[in-house]
Amino acid sequence: MDSDLAVQDGCEGSLARTGTATNSDQLAAILRDQWWAAVASITRRTGDLEVAEDAVQEACAAAVTQWPRDGIPPNPRAWLITTARHKAVDLMRRDALRATRETEAAHEMGRRVAEPAGLAGQSLQPERASGPLGDDELALVFACCHPALDPAVRVALTLRSVCGLATAEIAAAFVVPEPTMAQRLVRAKRKIRQAGIPLAVPGRDALADRLNAVLRVVYLVFTQGHRAAGDSRLIRADLCDQAIRLARQLSLVLSGEPEITGLLALLLLTDARRAARTAPDGSLVLLADQDRALWSAEQIAEGERLVEAALRMGRPGPYQLQAAIAACHSTAVSAELTDWREIAALYRELARYEPTPVVLANQAVAVAMADSAEAGLAILDRLASEGRLDRWPQLHIARAELLRRLGRPDDAAAAYELALAAGLPVAERDFIARRMADLAAG
């Protein structure tokens, strides 16, 4: 299912120019795996994410020319970090040169001149070749997801600095021009430095709140991939994979936090349906109509195991509840034989944490399945009358589906029209067009 998965790396631009396909794929995979650790290490040494990223980028470019010639070094991470450290020293010397000409003292460069000392010596600890995340990597992800940064920028910055996606790739995911995204990323990196956003793992008292901000970003990376707005492709597999990789690595180091485990379970259980979610022509297939044989049994098994382990910790939260809901769907033989009563109860519980219209709308759908379409429609009609969700196409689609089942084709068609007006990816527009044609045909 990953055959069309483009490995998007911060180094991909340079990789595309050299090497055979196999070599550059292998190289890209290694560099992508080491990107986070390398950027994190140089960021700690320089205190400057902008410099760190430029330095690691240059080190990756050097790897692309040297490794095919000299062979891949035994410890690629140590090689990258050492090379990036030298590049960072060069970059900061260049800044320092400018700073010595400084007659206007009121300038941030002055700070940089004082600090390259941390870069000069060898590191005190040998670089880990791989394995669980260290404090540097955690510190980097906490900085990128800091609540003082704009929420959308947190997602973009994490994709760039932690996942190593190219700016062009992130721009495409957000449907903005590349220079716009580049500008946003630079601004965010500068804010981290200028505002003194700490490059450290938060202390115990702040950890829970800050962790929530990180989990939110991981979740948004996934949904950005799962429902790629304005993209003709319905699912951006690379973003989904990045989110799962992030959640997995975070869950390894913060295994005592049930919400991380819950989030990883949720992503795996949702992603397990990836192959069944789009038809061969690229159009959307609703959960009820999906070929369950296409679901990944392996991901479902792991997701179920994780959600059970998380719930056993006795500290439920919104991600665990959403994962439990996803697990109900994943273990059902068919849509009809799904435990909708359990799902409705889980949504009711979820609404205590997140009383959002979206959660209430989902609860309504579950109630419609468990009790009656009328009962579900009543909840949806109440939500629709509030008007806040006019631009949320899923509400109109859900209403349309229930109206169709209740034998009210004209009302259903009107609701589909509202969904279309709210804007949808091409695949979902096609789905609605087919539904409307069915209704018209009676």
Next chain:
Amino acid sequence: MKYLFLLYGPDRPLPEPGTAEAVAMFERWSAATGPMAEAGVLIDCAPVQPASASTTMQVRNGEVMLTDGPAAEIKEHFGGFTLVECADLDEALKWAATLPTAAEGSIEIRPVINTSPPG
């Protein structure tokens, strides 16, 4: 009695260090602040980082809400200031949240640029 002169101007970065523009700017400011210092009236005078480095805080029902950027759209009037020295933004946010204004209005946390005379 202390007065804070809150200096409003266009949101633009300082001139590049070493440029003629930067030197001229420093001289213009020194010409004003030098005599103020000699007269013993000057406590501190510093530029701040651009609005893009700013964070606005509100505390409502005990919940801290942060906004990336200045409090541009909030209809509140500037009514005072507090200058603190902290290790990082998290520490500054912790202290800011304890001020009454956090619950009643909003606080813009704008990092001050550390200045020293050129030399």
